[in-house]
Amino acid sequence: MSDSKYSVLFMRDDRDVTRYRVSPFWLKMFIFSQVFLLLCAAGGIYMGVRGLRVNSNLRDENKDLEQRLVDAEVRLERLGNMEKILQSYDPAELQSLLSAATTEVERKAEQEAIDLNRIFTRVDTQQVGVENLQAKIAGRKVSVSFELNNLQASKATVVGQADFSFVTKDGKSVKAKTNKRDLGFQIQRFKRIQTTFVLPDGLDRKDLFGLRLVIEGNDGEVIFAETYPFYHILA
Structure with a gap:
């Protein structure tokens, strides 16, 4: 309703x-x-x-x-x-100081660039031997293999770590981004090591002279170091 x-x-x-x-x-x-x-x-x-x-x-x-x-x-x-x-400061004096500082920086950079002893000196403590080092470059990928021998008379186990650097044609050294697991070792007699890494940014194959191999012992001291030109090791 x-x-x-x-x-x-x-x-x-x-x-x-x-x-x-x-x-x-x-x-x-x-x-x-x-x-x-x-x-x-x-x-x-x-x-x-x-x-x-x-x-x-x-x-x-x-x-x-x-x-x-x-x-x-x-x-x-x-x-x-x-x-x-x-x-x-007097403008002329200030300009002289700036020119001197710039010249000193350029001189130090030039000295560092041409210090070939740092990248070509061979180190061999007769603890390990490196043989048959070969490299291949495909595109920007670099593959390296070598044989590592224990040279100690007692054949005590040698523990260490290998690493690579690129040596450019103008005498500079550029560290390679390597896989540490591939290059670590613990040997009594012999081990074949193989690894792959890429070219650093800004570097092409035409810019490279060779590879420098540095091997450190378990205590961090360098027990082997040598620079290998690409024209000797490229397969």
Whole structure:
């Protein structure tokens, strides 16, 4: 029925029963309003928590910016001090000092580049012997194999680690990125060693002169070292 209503009774011990008639529309509106208020409260809590997080992040960013500003001010002050020092020098004298420093750096670099003793000196303590060292280059991959012999009269076990470096045509040494497990050894008589590694970035086959093999004993001391030109070892 369109005019039906709900009856709501309120009963107290010291009073008569009070009766109210409520329309279904208003009862629904009351329930919906309570649900709406509950949703608003949940939304308010969510926005409050989110606001606290955003505020915390902003405070952290502000501290970071303040620290960066302080660092920038310190660097700026140092640069200002350097400028004052440079301004106190005579320009001709300053240019002379810079030219002398540049010449010294170039001279040291040149000396280092042509120090062939460092990459061609042979070391042989007669603990191990290297024979039949061969290399193959396919693309940027380098494969090397050699035979390692124990030369000690007592044939006591020799433990050590071998490693390779590339020697360029202009006399520089570039360490190869080798697999240490392939080149480690513990021998009483003989072991054949095989390994593969790649050419260093920036180097091509045409730039290379040879390979330098360095073998260290268990104590880290070099017991064998020799440079092998590619024209002797390439298979």
